[in-house]
Amino acid sequence: MIISFKDADTYIGTGGKSLDNTKRTLCFLHGSGQNHLSFIQQARFFAYKGYSVIVPDMPAHGFSDGNPCKSIKENAEWINDLLVKLNLKDVVIIGHSQGCLVALELNRIFKSFLKSIIFVAGSNIIPVNQFLLDLSEENPQKASEMMVTWGHGIDGDMSINKWPGHSHYGEGNNIMCMNKPTALKYDLNSCNDYLDGINAAKKIKVPTLAVLAKNDQMTPLKSGLKFVELIKNCETHVLDCGHFLPSERPMELNSIINSFLLKLE
Amino acid sequence: MSENYKFDTLSLHAGHIPDKETGSRAVPIYQTTSYVFNSTEEAASLYNMEVGGHLYTRISNPTVAALEQRLAALEGGASALACSSGMAAMHLVVSAICSNGDHIVASSKMYGANINLLQHTMPRFGVKTDFVNPNDPDAIERAIKPNTKLVFGEVIGNPGLDIMDVPEIAKICNSKNIPLVLDATFNTPYLMQPFKHGANIIVHSLTKWLGGHGIAIGGAIVNGGNFDWGDKDKFPTISGRHFALGGISFWEEFGPSALIAKIRAEGMYNFGPSLSPTNAFHLMQGIETLPLRMKKHIENTHSILDFLVNHEMVEWVKHPDLETHPDHQVAKRILPKGSGSIVAFGIKGGREAGKAFIESVQLASHLANVGDAKTLLIHPGSTTHSHLSSEAMKEGGLTDDMIRLSVGLEDINDITKDFERGFKAVKKLNK
Incomplete structure (x- = not known):
């Protein structure tokens, strides 16, 4: 659905079902240079399980207009305002990569309605090398292609996909190309500049789940494992794939998330 | 570790890694019509297109999928779909995008069956085509009307061997927001990859050079993922609400792979031009040495x-x-x-x-x-x-x-x- 929000058309994927703010809502937050299509195999899956699902395209991403947010804090405030506008009272945040940093900050400002946080390929810190930061400004398409290649495990190289006929690289590049050209630059800089993850992680009181990837080159497993130690009682799983868990291991990820959600009820 | 493998390597490997149970180095032939569901929940999730997987070989099959993923990798596309012949591929694309009252601009110098489909068959369903010289980009531009839904041609024309100036024609199509669909059978991705020149959709007769051994008929559609289907008035079959699957909008939910999702959900489901798993295996053997x-x-x-x-x-x-x-x-x-x-x-x-x-x-x-x-x-x-x-x-x-x-x-x-x-x-x- 498209709503007018902060003077811009904003797209929110709902997994093919209508948004119902009386139900528990799963709010998926995409990563740097991504959009709602990062969660193709999660949105419909959980919407058809009976959850209310929202997958917002952040400003200047996917089908959303507006100007890109320029920091993790700004992203979190934007999401917070959106959740308030939609009058959601029982929310589980599921962040992927940059979406995990946004979830950490959101936890600080959206406490009352936040029931749980799920971190997918997350960490408290996502440093970005200067080469990629520069490239994201000079040639965002090339930067996107490099991220798609680095981000996937062997399934990307070998064009192995659980969705018959789909290519991780071809699809991934085109998903990133749907965003406004400046979106990636601000996303990567937001990640690189975010240094308060340790404090933010320690403040989490709600139940948490982390699903990390063994061959993650964007948020390395080592960093992810240090991160989860900062959070009290964070249930942790490691899958054998690259950074793009939602498309590389959709069934395994969905199954872990589903079991966790059932335990929350 | 990402390697970004090159064309020759992808020809041999893309779409398959040996499975842990058998270690089969060759792509196994899954000669089956259907697949056992682990639960009713799993069955429902496949029927609802919540997750990827196989439910019936008319729609998809693991051996055929390996071929599709190899083709997507070789062409640099977002997704691919293999079917029973090149003409089936052509019909699937046209019928997925066009409806009664729509218009196509096509090359006048093409394979006879392509011309027959557009000149004689599709008009019976209200889809008309104007044929123009493929070497004349201006003529192509002039032929485009408000109801034109695609421009179609052959990279290398059969049998006249005319060459379409793909980058020039792609620029025109792009400026008019119309997909450029190319039959790339005669060039194969080895000689030229049309997406790099701005084309949006490729159809192949796999029977020819890709298969290369004259033993199996097959076709494929490769979707570049580089076309914006978001105009609901112009492309209602892709971005509007589908008649099934809870009124899914393929564009909203599949983005770059919307066309292939649409064809799998409608074309393969309702017309049924599926490729046999054994033929998919034969065609992949050919591609290994392409x-x-x-x-x-x-x-x-x-x-x-x-x-x-x-x-x-x-x-x-x-x-x-x-x-x-x-x-x-x-x-x-x-x-x-x-x-x-x-x-x-x-x-x-x-x-x-x-x-x-x-x-x-x-x-x-x-x-x-x-x-x-x-x-x-x-x-x-x-x-x-x-x-x-x-x-x-x-x-x-x-x-x-x-x-x-x-x-x-x-x-x-x-x-x-x-x-x-x-x-x-x-x-x-x-x-």
Whole structure:
């Protein structure tokens, strides 16, 4: 659905079902240079399980207009305002990569309605090398292609996909190309500049789940494992794939998330 | 660890890694119609397109999927779908995008079945086509109407060997927000990858060079993922609400792969032109050697061109790699590795000479196919077009002395020796 929000058309994927703010809502937050299509195999899956699902395209991403947010804090405030506008009272945040940093900050400002946080390929810190930061400004398409290649495990190289006929690289590049050209630059800089993850992680009181990837080159497993130690009682799983868990291991990820959600009820 | 494998490696490996249970190095042939569901929940999630997987081989199959993913990798596309033939692929694309009242702009110099589909079959369903010269981008632009839903052509035209100026035509299509659909059978991704030149959708007859061995009929659609289907008024079948699956919008939920999702959910489901898993396996065996074969096809084609151009019994030779071909400069630009292995030539002596030549060669096979590893020949004047007068053939861009040659991989000396046998018979006839 498209709503007018902060003077811009904003797209929110709902997994093919209508948004119902009386139900528990799963709010998926995409990563740097991504959009709602990062969660193709999660949105419909959980919407058809009976959850209310929202997958917002952040400003200047996917089908959303507006100007890109320029920091993790700004992203979190934007999401917070959106959740308030939609009058959601029982929310589980599921962040992927940059979406995990946004979830950490959101936890600080959206406490009352936040029931749980799920971190997918997350960490408290996502440093970005200067080469990629520069490239994201000079040639965002090339930067996107490099991220798609680095981000996937062997399934990307070998064009192995659980969705018959789909290519991780071809699809991934085109998903990133749907965003406004400046979106990636601000996303990567937001990640690189975010240094308060340790404090933010320690403040989490709600139940948490982390699903990390063994061959993650964007948020390395080592960093992810240090991160989860900062959070009290964070249930942790490691899958054998690259950074793009939602498309590389959709069934395994969905199954872990589903079991966790059932335990929350 | 990401490697970003190159074309030759992807030809062998893309779409398959050995499974942990059996370790099978070759892609297994999953010769099954259907798949056991672990639970009703899992079945429902597949039917609702919540997650990827297989539920019935008419829609998808693991062996066919390996082929699809290999093709997507080789073309640099977002997704691919394999089907029973190249013509099935063509029909699936047209029927997914167009509805009653829509319009297509297509090349006037194409394979007969492509023309028949657009000129005679689709108008019965309210979809009309204007045919224009593929070498004239201005004419293509002029032919586009408000209800035009796609522009279609062949990268290398069959049988006339006209070369479309893909980058130029792609620019026009892009400016009008109309997808450029190309039949890329004659070039294969080895010689040219149309998405790099701005095309949006590719259809292939896999039966030809991709399969390469003349043993299996198959087709494929590769979706570039680079087209914006978001205009709901213009492309309601892709971005509007589908009649099933809870009114899914393929564009909203699948983005770059919306077209393939639509075709799988409607075309494969309702028309059913599925590819058999065994044929998918055969076609993949062919693709494994595509780079090696294409190199040799081009090498032999260039040798045979030298032979024919300098032969006293040959009236004319047509191939885009010859400077005399009207599209030679375009071919050099977009097909730098070579313009395929189809050659057309005329024999001195007209229709009877053509017939004598065909009947006298013994290594080259006289049949109606192209792209086999073996050398193939046909003389349209005495076979496919024998009912037409010389004048009528000329109107269709053919001449009655014309031989269509699909250059194979045999030793070049054996091919030329075989042709000398044919020319000798023509000489006898002319005397």
